[in-house]
Amino acid sequence: MDGYDRPERTVTRVWMVGCGTMGGAMLRQWIASGVLAPGNVDVVNRADRLLPAGVRQARDVPSGALPDLVILAMKPQQLDEVAGRFAERLRGVPALVSILAGVEEHALAARFQAGAIVRAMPNLPVGIGKGVVALDSSSADPALRKAITTVMAALGLVEWVDPAQFDAVTALAGCGPAFLYRFIDALAAAGVAQGLPEDQANRLALATVEGSALLAAAADVPPGTLADRVASPDGSTRKGLDVLDQGQALVALLRATVAASAARNAEMAAEARR
Ligand SMILES: NC(=O)C1=CN([C@@H]2O[C@H](COP(=O)(O)OP(=O)(O)OC[C@H]3O[C@@H](n4cnc5c(N)ncnc54)[C@H](OP(=O)(O)O)[C@@H]3O)[C@@H](O)[C@H]2O)C=CC1
Numbered sequence: 001m002d003g004y005d006r007p008e009r010t011v012t013r014v015w016m017v018g019c020g021t022m023g024g025a026m027l028r029q030w031i032a033s034g035v036l037a038p039g040n041v042d043v044v045n046r047a048d049r050l051l052p053a054g055v056r057q058a059r060d061v062p063s064g065a066l067p068d069l070v071i072l073a074m075k076p077q078q079l080d081e082v083a084g085r086f087a088e089r090l091r092g093v094p095a096l097v098s099i100l101a102g103v104e105e106h107a108l109a110a111r112f113q114a115g116a117i118v119r120a121m122p123n124l125p126v127g128i129g130k131g132v133v134a135l136d137s138s139s140a141d142p143a144l145r146k147a148i149t150t151v152m153a154a155l156g157l158v159e160w161v162d163p164a165q166f167d168a169v170t171a172l173a174g175c176g177p178a179f180l181y182r183f184i185d186a187l188a189a190a191g192v193a194q195g196l197p198e199d200q201a202n203r204l205a206l207a208t209v210e211g212s213a214l215l216a217a218a219a220d221v222p223p224g225t226l227a228d229r230v231a232s233p234d235g236s237t238r239k240g241l242d243v244l245d246q247g248q249a250l251v252a253l254l255r256a257t258v259a260a261s262a263a264r265n266a267e268m269a270a271e272a273r274r
């Protein structure tokens with residue numbers, strides 16, 4: 001019991017529909033962290049993939065009792081196909097979690113009859129337990145929200161967000177790793193342009209981003225203050241920052257980048273509405 005005389009909810013048996021790049025990253029970390037036992041997970045995909053040992057995979061959902069949780073981890077464009085094939089069999093599952101970008105809770109509820117539906121937006125570092133998982137649900141009760149929070153906490157930072165902000169959160173955190181990886185490559189390429197060997201520039205750029213992120217995460221001051229600490233008075237960093245800050249160049253570039261991703265999420269939401 002949780003102190004409010006309600007039974008605790010636990011997530012033990014899970015079915016996962018689709019388990020590619022993101023589903024696979026989540027599953028690997030859940031199993032590595034002991035949150036899920038491999039023998040309690042069934043994956044439904046179109047062809048066998050390399051999955052953690054002990055996880056079953058098949059082309060159809062298993063027969064027998066429904067699990068505690070079904071996770072939809074295929075692409076948004078595959079929603080109707082998956083609903084057409086599996087919605088009847090999944091009817092009455094206690095909880096359905098979707099990681100499909102853009103696809104709203106009522107679009108899922110129009111296709112699947114589940115006790116509750118939760119939208120989740122992970123990002124790729126969940127595979128090492130250092131990701132972000134944004135969550136939203138209007139149908140989950142407090143006990144389920146707590147259970148889902150516990151499961152997702154093994155993947156990294158968990159944030160419940162306003163549904164109206166889900167597309168923005170997806171653009172920032174879900175897509176964010178891709179933007180960071182581009183930045184790392186661009187930093188390395190800039191070093192090469194200054195005469196560094198390419199392999200060395202790649203190592204230096206990656207280690208610089210890794211160390212800087214770890215330091216910022218541990219610091220008691222914001223990243224902007226750390227940037228000023230790097231910039232010695234009248235030194236070389238300031239000259240570089242002046243370029244990034246000129247006309248708010250970097251801010252404007254990232255605003256446009258995140259806005260483009262958020263707009264695509266909104267398009268995918270519209271495509272899934274009915
Ligand atoms: N990649 C990322 O960083 C993030 C992705 N997401 C979301 O995760 C979801 C998956 O993306 P991602 O992992 O990149 O894509 P992938 O293409 O890597 O994975 C999709 C998976 O779905 C499976 N699949 C496709 N159609 C069906 C079907 N009809 N029945 C069962 N399984 C099916 C594929 O099977 P098969 O293996 O046979 O091809 C594959 O395993 C998307 O909805 C995306 O919005 C969310 C946050 C971040």
Ligand SMILES: O=C(O)[C@@H]1CCC=N1
Binds near residue numbers: 101170174175
């Ligand atoms: O590119 C995509 O659509 C998904 C959503 C967030 C990251 N990847």
